[in-house]
Amino acid sequence: MSKTYIPVSLRKFVSDRAQNCCEYCLIPAMFVLASHQVDHTIAEKHGGETVEENLALACSLCNQAKGSDIASIDSETDDVVRLYNPRKNNWVEHFQIEIESGVIFPLTAIGRVTIKLLKINRESSLPSRQILAQAGMLTIKHSA
Numbered sequence: 001m002s003k004t005y006i007p008v009s010l011r012k013f014v015s016d017r018a019q020n021c022c023e024y025c026l027i028p029a030m031f032v033l034a035s036h037q038v039d040h041t042i043a044e045k046h047g048g049e050t051v052e053e054n055l056a057l058a059c060s061l062c063n064q065a066k067g068s069d070i071a072s073i074d075s076e077t078d079d080v081v082r083l084y085n086p087r088k089n090n091w092v093e094h095f096q097i098e099i100e101s102g103v104i105f106p107l108t109a110i111g112r113v114t115i116k117l118l119k120i121n122r123e124s125s126l127p128s129r130q131i132l133a134q135a136g137m138l139t140i141k142h143s144a
């Protein structure tokens with residue numbers, strides 16, 4: 001969530017880099033009504049800058065749920081764990097998608113807190129993600 005003006009060219013770069021898919025829940029922009037948004041992976045209030053290395057494409061629901069948060073409490077350990085950062089972490093190291101259901105499972109504490117805080121397995125996203133997963137059409141990045 002950002003009030004900072006993001007130049008059109010930078011916005012396009014971020015969208016293209018993400019292949020127009022949410023970098024958290026993987027939903028493609030064409031599958032949701034509200035436009036995908038440019039997310040500051042580290043929010044500006046924590047010193048995050050409006051530069052390529054600190055921006056990610058997020059669907060409006062992930063972006064809204066994330067807000068300016070950068071960490072959460074892991075329910076399994078009670079530890080404060082930072083959120084998944086698409087610019088620093090590989091998606092496949094922290095998450096796994098079950099093709100049959102479209103549900104995303106955590107592989108790490110980072111995956112766990114991110115799925116919970118961003119509500120990544122929200123009901124509204126599952127049918128689309130299930131169809132896309134089964135068609136092999138989800139864009140899953142293997143490197144940050």
Ligand SMILES: [Zn+2]
Pocket residue numbers: 022023024025026027058059060061062063
């Ligand atoms: Zn999303």
